[in-house]
Amino acid sequence: MAAKQDGELGWFDRFATAASKFVSRAWFFACCVLLVVVWAPSILIFRDLDTWQLIINTLTTIVTFLLVALLQNTQERADAATQDKLNAIADSLSHLMSAQGLEREAAELRDAVGLEKRESSS
Numbered sequence: 286m287a288a289k290q291d292g293e294l295g296w297f298d299r300f301a302t303a304a305s306k307f308v309s310r311a312w313f314f315a316c317c318v319l320l321v322v323v324w325a326p327s328i329l330i331f332r333d334l335d336t337w338q339l340i341i342n343t344l345t346t347i348v349t350f351l352l353v354a355l356l357q358n359t360q361e362r363a364d365a366a367t368q369d370k371l372n373a374i375a376d377s378l379s380h381l382m383s384a385q386g387l388e389r390e391a392a393e394l395r396d397a398v399g400l401e402k403r404e405s406s407s
Contacts, residue, residue, distance in 0.1 A: 297358070298358065298362065301355045301356075301359050301398075302359055304352075304355045305355060305356055305359040308352060308356075323342050324340065327340075375394060375398045376400055379391045379394045381396050382394065
């Protein structure tokens with residue numbers, strides 16, 4: 286579920302937003318680099334190259350899989366918000382053009398961006 290009808294975000298959307306903010310910090314990147322730096326010499330502990338590689342491959346695959354899902358959620362909501370703002374701007378511009386007597390141009394703008402014709406109250 287994306288956002289509820291009243292504009293309030295659902296639990297997953299709130300979680301995805303918080304996770305996006307969390308992983309986009311410089312210190313999170315530094316922690317990831319530190320993890321690789323700690324993992325690299327662990328070859329001395331495991332001695333088996335396959336096990337050593339499997340650990341980092343499994344860890345990075347799981348983290349990547351989860352983060353892609355979360356970040357995709359936040360990106361889609363950001364894209365939808367941007368589109369809503371652009372539609373509002375186009376609608377206002379169309380209304381202004383109509384008020385200035387540029388009805389044909391306003392209709393072209395509405396057609397170009399897919400806005401429905403505004404009903405006139407006057």
